[in-house]
Every structure is written in structure tokens, then in C-alpha cells.
Amino acid sequence: PLPFLFTRRRLHQPYNSLTESDVQIFSEILGHNPSLLLQASDPIVHAASTDWTGHYWQAPARLLLRPQTTAQISALLAHCHQRRLPVVPQGGKTGLVGGSVPTVAHEEIILQLQYLNQITALDPVLGIVTCQAGVVLENLQDYCANHSWLVPLDLGAKGTCQIGGNLATNAEGPYFRKYGCLAGNVLGLEVVLADGRILDYNYRLSNNMKDNTGYKWHQLFLGSEGTLGIITGVTLACAPLPRSKQAAFVACSSYDQVLLVLQKAKQYLGEILAAMEFMDAAIWKLVEASGRHQMPLSVETILSESAVQEGGPFFLLIDTHGSNANHDQEKWQTFLEAVQDDILNGVLAQDIKQYQSFWQIRESANPTVAQLGYTYKYDVSLPIAQFQDWIQEMRLERLGPLARNESSSLVNANWGHILDGNLHFNVTTIGKREVQKDVLDALEPYLFHSILKRGGSISAEHGLGQAKNHLLPSVHDEHTLDLMRSLKALLDPRMILNPGKFLPAK
Numbered sequence: 001p002l003p004f005l006f007t008r009r010r011l012h013q014p015y016n017s018l019t020e021s022d023v024q025i026f027s028e029i030l031g032h033n034p035s036l037l038l039q040a041s042d043p044i045v046h047a048a049s050t051d052w053t054g055h056y057w058q059a060p061a062r063l064l065l066r067p068q069t070t071a072q073i074s075a076l077l078a079h080c081h082q083r084r085l086p087v088v089p090q091g092g093k094t095g096l097v098g099g100s101v102p103t104v105a106h107e108e109i110i111l112q113l114q115y116l117n118q119i120t121a122l123d124p125v126l127g128i129v130t131c132q133a134g135v136v137l138e139n140l141q142d143y144c145a146n147h148s149w150l151v152p153l154d155l156g157a158k159g160t161c162q163i164g165g166n167l168a169t170n171a172e173g174p175y176f177r178k179y180g181c182l183a184g185n186v187l188g189l190e191v192v193l194a195d196g197r198i199l200d201y202n203y204r205l206s207n208n209m210k211d212n213t214g215y216k217w218h219q220l221f222l223g224s225e226g227t228l229g230i231i232t233g234v235t236l237a238c239a240p241l242p243r244s245k246q247a248a249f250v251a252c253s254s255y256d257q258v259l260l261v262l263q264k265a266k267q268y269l270g271e272i273l274a275a276m277e278f279m280d281a282a283i284w285k286l287v288e289a290s291g292r293h294q295m296p297l298s299v300e301t302i303l304s305e306s307a308v309q310e311g312g313p314f315f316l317l318i319d320t321h322g323s324n325a326n327h328d329q330e331k332w333q334t335f336l337e338a339v340q341d342d343i344l345n346g347v348l349a350q351d352i353k354q355y356q357s358f359w360q361i362r363e364s365a366n367p368t369v370a371q372l373g374y375t376y377k378y379d380v381s382l383p384i385a386q387f388q389d390w391i392q393e394m395r396l397e398r399l400g401p402l403a404r405n406e407s408s409s410l411v412n413a414n415w416g417h418i419l420d421g422n423l424h425f426n427v428t429t430i431g432k433r434e435v436q437k438d439v440l441d442a443l444e445p446y447l448f449h450s451i452l453k454r455g456g457s458i459s460a461e462h463g464l465g466q467a468k469n470h471l472l473p474s475v476h477d478e479h480t481l482d483l484m485r486s487l488k489a490l491l492d493p494r495m496i497l498n499p500g501k502f503l504p505a506k
């Protein structure tokens with residue numbers, strides 16, 4: 001029986017434990033620089049082992065590596081591959097599905113990308129930028145803006161997330177409709193495979209806008225959440241920096257009015273319409289109560305003056321990007337005239353400072369609920385016309401019975417990129433930091449089934465990580481899952497990259 005037991009053990013425990021000799025080899029690769037190799041007792045490792053939401057925390061990782069070059073990553077991975085040591089790549093750690101932190105089952109080494117932070121080229125004529133994966137998104141945006149180019153991605157976590165993390169999660173933000181998806185703007189990519197091989201897709205030949213010479217393998221890595229390879233560099237096509245920006249917040253009494261305003265914004269603002277963001281009354285009130293923002297409209301004032309649909313008033317942040325302020329002003333004027341009977345109230349930003357403050361209100365939605373307590377976050381897409389109907393379904397059928405027991409501690413607050421049919425549905429248990437089983441059971445799996453039944457997606461932009469990977473079998477058929485597993489086996493045969501994330505266990 002002994003050999004049988006031995007085989008079983010190996011099948012169930014495919015990874016080796018880290019040894020002193022592994023640490024010595026890593027240290028050598030990193031030039032014996034102590035700031036690039038940190039062990040569990042270091043507070044930095046402690047912080048790196050829990051995610052932005054605080055939901056995913058097991059114990060400090062045994063080791064954290066901070067390579068400075070692609071060659072170092074290649075050598076580190078070659079050793080991990082050879083020794084079967086699992087690795088979790090970590091960018092800015094702003095992911096919301098627990099993808100960038102170790103799991104209790106695997107004891108991964110954390111591989112941080114933050115020192116690959118060079119912007120290496122910007123073509124001033126074409127607006128093509130080449131940079132390393134660890135560049136913080138906002139730094140890349142600022143650099144490109146200084147040269148009159150716009151990075152075709154923006155999101156609330158821009159001050160912390162890295163372009164490599166954005167690519168690994170295939171992040172999208174409010175400007176998806178205006179500037180296209182991130183993947184569509186990627187012209188080149190550098191990736192290190194699990195065994196240390198370095199792949200280069202037009203990364204060094206940065207100005208190739210068209211290339212039809214083979215499989216577009218680089219696209220596989222976008223959205224693969226660190227399970228197929230480590231992204232180390234990218235070449236991105238930027239858009240011209242808009243010379244004219246304008247934004248308004250409008251309040252609507254019903255969701256039908258929201259849809260009408262959306263339709264008219266598309267018709268009247270046309271090509272300059274850049275983003276349209278939805279916030280319901282609950283999130284508006286929470287942001288207002290945080291006291292950190294000068295709110296242009298007040299829920300209480302609106303409610304005292306008008307009758308609104310349950311969940312309302314509803315707020316829309318409408319943003320335009322153009323190249324000629326006079327032209328844009330004319331468009332805004334005709335748009336505002338067209339919607340004056342469809343809205344309760346509206347405020348047009350008076351200058352760029354107010355424009356920015358409008359966006360800060362919208363972007364503070366996530367941190368505001370995160371500070372209040374444990375938040376059950378659902379990033380879903382569904383037909384735009386159904387947002388409010390679905391929210392009401394969840395409130396009545398799932399949260400209603402709970403709210404009667406815990407009325408003071410449960411808040412449902414929602415916002416989203418309405419132009420893309422992307423809703424962020426959030427349930428926060430105020431003052432509580434742990435998962436409440438009754439709340440979770442009320443929401444899951446019912447919520448996911450209900451989204452799928454309506455033809456939506458259970459993860460519109462945040463990905464799967466360890467929060468949603470178990471749901472893949474209800475989304476994709478067995479052939480698709482087999483294909484995904486085959487790709488994983490081909491690119492990472494020893495399964496060392498980000499185990500326990502993205503793909504469900506067979």
C-alpha cells in the first residue's frame with residue numbers, strides 16, 4: 001500500500017515547499033539586494049498578503065519577490081517551474097475578486113511588479129506608448145497627457161493599479177464606448193511564461209499598428225489574471241487628448257427617465273459623448289454623508305419637492321470629450337433643451353475643477369461603501385433597460401426578508417457604467433467586517449442565476465479571481481472549459497501560476 005499512498009499524496013499536493021536553498025537562489029537572481037526579497041515577518045509582506053477589499057486574508061506569504069527586470073522575472077520563474085513552487089503575480093492589488101493574493105491551500109510566493117516602472121517610448125506623432133507592466137495607471141496617464149495623448153483607460157483605482165494589472169484583468173472603465181476596449185488598443189506585449197521563456201509580440205517594434213502574421217496569441221494573456229504568464233511590458237495606442245471636456249450631473253425621478261436621457265444623450269451629444277455613469281439615491285446619500293464632497297444636488301431637497309420612483313432619485317454623470325469648446329457647448333445646449341422635461345434637476349460643471357469634482361464624487365462610491373463595513377460586491381452586466389427592475393427584484397425577494405431582521409445594518413447602494421450596461425450592485429453590512437452567512441445565502445447563488453436568466457454576465461469587468469471562479473461551469477459549456485484547461489496546461493504545465501484563481505478545480 002505504501003507506493004499507492006505516496007502517489008495519492010503527490011497527486012493532491014503537486015507543489016513543493018520552499019526551502020532555504022530556493023531562497024538563496026532567488027537572492028542570487030535579485031543581486032542579493034535585501035529590499036527585493038522579503039520574508040513573512042516583514043510588515044510589507046503582511047500588507048501584500050491581503051487584498052484591497054480585506055476579504056481575502058489567510059496568513060503572510062512566506063516570500064515576496066520584487067524583481068527589477070524582465071530577465072530577473074524569467075530566471076525566477078524558471079526556478080519556480082523547475083521546483084514546482086507556486087507564484088501569485090501582484091500589481092497594484094486593487095483587484096476586487098481576490099486574484100492577487102496568496103490562497104491558504106497553495107502558499108504562493110508573491111511576485112510584485114512595481115519595480116518594472118519605466119515608460120520607455122512615446123511616439124509623439126502616432127501616440128503610441130511603450131512601458132513596463134508595473135507603471136501605475138495614473139502616472140502613465142499623466143505622462144501621455146503631458147504629450148497631448150490620452151491613455152484609453154480610466155478607472156477609480158488609477159492612482160494605485162498598474163497597467164500590467166489592468167491588462168491581466170482586461171480592465172474597462174467608463175470610457176469603454178468612446179475609446180474602445182483596452183485589448184483593442186494593445187499593439188504589443190511582452191510576457192514571461194511559467195517556465196521562464198520570454199515572448200515578445202511587437203513589443204520592441206512599437207509602432208506596428210497593423211500586423212496579420214500569425215495567431216494573435218498575445219490577446220490570450222489579456223484578462224487571464226496571471227494564470228498563463230506574467231505581463232512585463234506593453235505597447236498601447238493612445239487617443240488624442242480631448243481639448244474640450246464638459247460634464248453634468250442630472251437627477252431623474254424614475255428609471256424610465258434615466259433611459260430617455262441616455263437615449264437623448266446619444267442622439268444629441270453624439271460623437272462627443274464619452275461616458276455616462278449611474279448612481280442611485282442610496283449611494284448618493286452615503287457619499288454625501290461621508291462629508292468629503294461638495295454635492296451639486298441633494299436627495300433630501302429633491303424628495304421634498306418631487307415624487308420619485310422607489311430607489312430614486314437617480315443620478316447620471318454625463319461626460320463629453322471633444323476638440324472644440326464652442327462646438328461642444330452648442331451640442332450641450334441642444335441636449336439640455338431636449339431633456340429639460342425628463343429631468344428633475346441638473347448642474348453643468350462651470351470649470352475643469354468642478355468637472356473633476358464631479359468625477360471624484362462618482363469615484364468615491366467604492367471606497368465609501370468599503371469603509372462602512374463588509375460589502376458584498378457584484379459587478380454584473382445586463383440589458384440596460386433592466387437595471388432597476390433587477391435591483392428591485394433583489395431588494396424585494398432577497399434582501400427584503402433580511403432587512404426586516406437587520407434593518408439598521410444593511411444598505412444596498414448601486415452605481416455603474418450605464419452606457420456599457422455595467423452595474424455595480426453592492427450590499428454593505430454596516431459596521432461588520434466579517435461575512436454574514438445569512439446575507440451571503442440570501443444573495444448567492446440566486447443572484448447569479450437571475451443575472452444569467454436575464455442574459456447578463458456575472459462579471460462584467462472585475463474578472464473571476466477566487467471569488468467567482470467556481471461559477472465558470474454555469475457560464476461556459478464543458479468544451480469551452482476543456483479548451484481553457486488545455487491552454488493552461490500548454491502554457492503552464494506545472495500549474496505554478498496563480499493556482500486557485502480564474503479556472504475552477506475540475
Ligand code: FAD
Nearest residue numbers: 091092093094095099156162164165166168171172226231
Ligand atoms: P492586482 O489587483 O494586483 O491584480 C489583479 C489580477 O491580475 C491578479 O490576478 C494578479 O495576479 C494579476 N496580475 C497583476 N499584474 C499582473 C501582471 N503584470 N502579469 C500577470 N498578471 C498580473 N476595474 C475595472 O475593470 N473597471 C473599473 O472601473 C474599476 N474601478 C475600480 C475602482 C476602485 C476604487 C477599485 C479599488 C477597483 C476598481 N476596479 C475596476 C478593479 C481593479 O482596479 C482592476 O481590476 C485593476 O485592473 C487591477 O489592477 P492592479 O494592478 O491593482 O492588479
